[in-house]
Amino acid sequence: MRLVPFSAAHLERLELRHADGLGVASLGHGRDLGRLVALYVQSGPAFTALVRGCVAACGGVAVQPGATGNAWMFTSALAGEQPVALARAVRRGLESIEAEQGLTRIQTTAHCRLGVPPRWFEFLGFAREGLLRRLVGEDDYYLYARVR
Numbered sequence: 423m424r425l426v427p428f429s430a431a432h433l434e435r436l437e438l439r440h441a442d443g444l445g446v447a448s449l450g451h452g453r454d455l456g457r458l459v460a461l462y463v464q465s466g467p468a469f470t471a472l473v474r475g476c477v478a479a480c481g482g483v484a485v486q487p488g489a490t491g492n493a494w495m496f497t498s499a500l501a502g503e504q505p506v507a508l509a510r511a512v513r514r515g516l517e518s519i520e521a522e523q524g525l526t527r528i529q530t531t532a533h534c535r536l537g538v539p540p541r542w543f544e545f546l547g548f549a550r551e552g553l554l555r556r557l558v559g560e561d562d563y564y565l566y567a568r569v570r
Contacts (some may be wrong), residue, residue, distance in 0.1 A: 423507035425515050428468035428480055433459055435477045437498045462494050467522065469515045471508055473500045478508060483519045483528055491523065493530040507546050515544060516568070526570050531563040 433456060459480065462468065468482025493516065501508050514563030520528060531554060534537045540550060547567035557563045 423478070423504055423511045424472045425511045426471050426472060428463065428470045428543045430468050431458075431481055432470040432477050434509060436480055437477075438494060439497050439501070441497055442496045456553070459496070466491060467519050471501075471511050471515075473504055473507075476500055476502070479512070481512060481515065481518070483523070485525070487524040489518070489524055491525045493528050513546050520568075520570065527563060527567055529561065529567040531557065531565055534562045534564060 432473055459468075462482055466483045466485035468480065471479040471481075477498060478500035479495055479497040481493065483491035483493050485491045495512065497508075516528060519525070528548075530543075530553075532543070532549065533550050534553070543550065543566045547568040549568070551565045551567050554565050556564045
């Protein structure tokens with residue numbers, strides 16, 4: 423597993439897992455992954471995780487005023503082939519962004535029904551802070567944060 427700076431070419435090579443595709447679709451009419459990631463990339467640093475030269479995941483942090491950032495990530499089926507290596511790479515990426523940007527808080531959300539294991543977020547340094555009811559349409563999300 424290798425972490426490299428994100429580029430638009432990586433997005434074109436990313437074959438989204440079903441759950442990640444649902445997350446993009448839930449954002450409503452007219453939303454697509456390319457436009458969403460373009461928005462994220464404009465607002466902060468991003469990285470790509472490669473497995474044997476193939477894109478396993480793209481992620482980053484949208485930096486907000488006040489030393490806070492919103493973490494995001496989209497994965498392919500390759501992410502499941504090496505989950506421990508991916509988790510370590512993502513943690514390194516988040517730590518690097520946190521230090522470079524001087525962030526004291528990075529937060530993220532996870533759809534309640536998609537079943538991302540809490541231990542994934544805990545390994546990355548996040549703690550679950552609460553439930554965001556009807557955050558997107560009728561869908562509920564958990565709020566996670568890593569605070570330094």
